[in-house]
Amino acid sequence: EVQLLxxxxxxxxxxxxxxxxxxxxxxxxxxHGMSWVRQAPGKGLEWVSTTSGSGSSTFYAxxxxxxxxxxxxxxxxxxxxxLNSLRAEDTALYYCAKLFGYYTEEAFDFWGxxxxxxxxx
Amino acid sequence: xxxxxxxxxxxxxxxxxxxxxxCRASPSVNSRYxxxxxxxxxxxxxxxxxxxxxxxxxxxxxxxxxxxxxDFTLTISRLEPEDFAVYYxxxxxxxxxxxxxxxxxxxx
Numbered sequence: 001e002v003q004l005l006x007x008x009x010x011x012x013x014x015x016x017x018x019x020x021x022x023x024x025x026x027x028x029x030x031x032h033g034m035s036w037v038r039q040a041p042g043k044g045l046e047w048v049s050t051t052s053g054s055g056s057s058t059f060y061a062x063x064x065x066x067x068x069x070x071x072x073x074x075x076x077x078x079x080x081x082x083l084n085s086l087r088a089e090d091t092a093l094y095y096c097a098k099l100f101g102y103y104t105e106e107a108f109d110f111w112g113x114x115x116x117x118x119x120x121x
Numbered sequence: 122x123x124x125x126x127x128x129x130x131x132x133x134x135x136x137x138x139x140x141x142x143x144c145r146a147s148p149s150v151n152s153r154y155x156x157x158x159x160x161x162x163x164x165x166x167x168x169x170x171x172x173x174x175x176x177x178x179x180x181x182x183x184x185x186x187x188x189x190x191x192d193f194t195l196t197i198s199r200l201e202p203e204d205f206a207v208y209y210x211x212x213x214x215x216x217x218x219x220x221x222x223x224x225x226x227x228x229x
Contacts, residue, residue, distance in 0.1 A: 035218075037166075045158075045166065045209050045220040059216040062122075095165055105214050107156040107171035109178075114165060 002026040004096045004112030011118045016086050020115055022079040022096030030054070030074040033099035033106055036081045038092035039114075048094070049081065053102040064090075086119045093117075123150060123212050127221035133229040140197040142224045144210035149190040154214025157186055157195045160223075161206045169208075170195065202228075 008020040022034070036048040049070040051058045058070050069082040079096055093114040099106035126145045134140055144157075152173035158166040168177040170186035173193060183198040197204055205228050210221040 037220075044207075044223045045160075045211075047211075047218040047220060050216070050218060059218070061217050100171065104216075105154055107168055107177075107213060108158075108166075108211075109168045109171070111165040111167070 002098065002110045004098060004110060006094065006096050006112045006115035009094065009115030009117045011120065012086055013121050014087060014119055016119070018083045018086065018117060020081040020083065020094055020096075020117070022081075022112060024077045024079065024096075024098070027098065029072075029077040031102050033102060033104050034070075034072060034079045035097045035099060035108055036070060036079075037095045037097055037108070037111075038090075038117075039095070040089075040092045043092075046092070050099070050104045051079075052104050057104050059104060083117065086117075088119050091117060091119050122217055123148060123215055123219050125210050125212060125219055125221035127208075127210055127224045129224060130222075131225045131227060133227050134200055135229045136200050136202055138200050140195075140200055140204070140226060142195040142197075142208055142226070144188075144193045144195075144221050146191045146193070146212060150193075150212045151214050152189045152193075154212055155186075155188075155193055156211045156213065157184075157193075158209045158211065159204075159206050160209065161203075166209065197226075200226075 035050040096112040097108035098110040155173040157170040
């Protein structure tokens with residue numbers, strides 16, 4: 001059974017940093033691309049970042065480029081998202097999602113339950 | 122950036138009726154890289170359709186997707202009570218991988 005368990009969210013001041021983690025199980029982690037998607041309270045889905053199975057290809061939304069970094073440790077079956085220079089508008093539930101295949105141009109076929117990030121003073 | 126515009130914003134129907142949800146892309150999208158997701162209140166999204174018309178694993182055949190280029194459609198042939206939710210379209214062929222703003226399907 002595929003499982004994705006996000007952690008690392010919390011309350012942080014503007015300008016602060018957080019590192020989100022997504023522990024994966026139930027599938028061969030290193031042959032699937034992975035993504036982060038966020039959802040602000042009461043709003044729609046916003047794609048944040050995607051990485052390939054090896055981690056060699058990464059893409060970011062313009063709204064987070066230069067501030068967020070996606071990475072993965074295939075030996076630990078874990079996906080990460082480093083969030084720096086946080087702003088109030090980054091407040092959202094952050095979902096980890098598994099891609100259908102190895103590359104980055106794949107549908108998101110399984111999602112975790114999310115971890116909440118709140119940016120406020 | 123590819124902008125996806127979903128219509129209508131809210132669709133009010135009764136169980137047993139047919140639902141037709143639309144998503145318009147600007148500029149056009151390769152249908153190979155187009156998906157639909159369902160999100161129920163308090164839950165994570167679930168993949169319904171990928172490649173514009175392929176149903177994901179475990180998705181009932183009352184859900185179908187069609188379209189190409191700039192116009193895509195999700196059809197639910199006969200609504201069940203559990204189908205009332207928010208539906209999102211997405212393109213994943215060109216970064217940024219954009220989502221539509223969502224269509225809320227509510228019980229009439």
